[in-house]
Amino acid sequence: MKLDHAETREQLAAFAAGTLSAEERAAVAAHLRECAVCAREAAEWASIRGAVRQAAPEAILRPHVLSNIHARIATAETHFNAPVLWQLLLAQVPLVRRQIWTASALVLTLGVGVTLALRYGADAFLVLLAPLVAAIGIAFIYSPENDAPLEITLATPTSPRLILLARLTLVFGYNFLLGLLCSTLIALNGHAMVAVQLLLMQWLGPMLLLSAISLAASLRLGSTAGVGIAVTLWGVRVMMTSSAVQLNLAMQQSLAVLNSTNVFTVVLAALILLVAVGWLPNQEQFA
Ligand SMILES: [Zn+2]
Structure with a gap:
């Protein structure tokens, strides 16, 4: 799989979010090594993703908190x-x-x-x-x-x-x-x-x-x-x-x-x- 400049640019957000398949990731990474424009844009996406994580730590914490509760509830149902x-x-x-x-x-x-x-x-x-x-x-x-x-x-x-x-x-x-x-x-x-x-x-x-x-x-x-x-x-x-x-x-x-x-x-x-x-x-x- 090989991606050109336009195709790569479309995938950069997903690339930063980590939602691409292994094959797509490799193709994007290959283009980033050759293209300074895309490499710069990919770096921007990565920093945006970092900022979002910092600004909304609860969004990342909550599923963890909830899964803990679910686990406790599963064991708690039978005897209180x-x-x-x-x-x-x-x-x-x-x-x-x-x-x-x-x-x-x-x-x-x-x-x-x-x-x-x-x-x-x-x-x-x-x-x-x-x-x-x-x-x-x-x-x-x-x-x-x-x-x-x-x-x-x-x-x-x-x-x-x-x-x-x-x-x-x-x-x-x-x-x-x-x-x-x-x-x-x-x-x-x-x-x-x-x-x-x-x-x-x-x-x-x-x-x-x-x-x-x-x-x-x-x-x-x-x-x-x-x-x-x-x-x-x-x-x-x-x-x-x-x-x-x-x-x-x-x-x-x-x-x-x-x-x-x-x-x-x-x-x-x-x-x-x-x-x-x-x-x-x-x-x-x-x-
Ligand atoms: Zn490019």
Whole structure:
């Protein structure tokens, strides 16, 4: 096989990408030894390919990550035990949208910064931010319609519920730890240490409840609706808590229950979660 100048030029991109047959490769290589123009062009293609690889390492990593998950899932199907579940959890870390991790950390860092700068009404800021940030992140953990890695993971034999629960555990756990860290920072800065528990009790219950609502709404109506509903509910809660709104005693009491961590908020959050996960839409419904 022998290629002329024009035929070689047509093959240069494929040559750089490594998709030619052995015979075609040899023919292109033979022409490159004789033709400086083509040799220069081939070098350009090679550098473009290198740049693309550098710019998009995920594209190269992802198939590897996914094949790992598939291998784990294949062995995990028969019996679930703690190490297998732990691996499933870890396997979801690179697949959950990266923005969730950074956005939560950023907003809460900002919250702590503002709080410490104000040195007044500090705790209120964290108590307002932490549940909202968690709920918004959770609205995005399960949206196959615009999440390629999730779409592929769902095509595997692992139960979609298990994937959902793994992601929920990760994102909620992450936000919980962030909230705990921020509470500790605030408490260390001027308040007594006991304030950590007090602070925690103020945001944990609302965080559970708002996250459960956000997840349920996002599973049924999509991520955007999940965020919209969480933000709206939270806005109403903030408005009603402010002194500007007149409330009767019964409303004040129910609001106080919803605004703290207690049996009612935890059980209600668990019930919403059960219903949401139990009624998980089939994949076909997203198509
Ligand atoms: Zn040539």
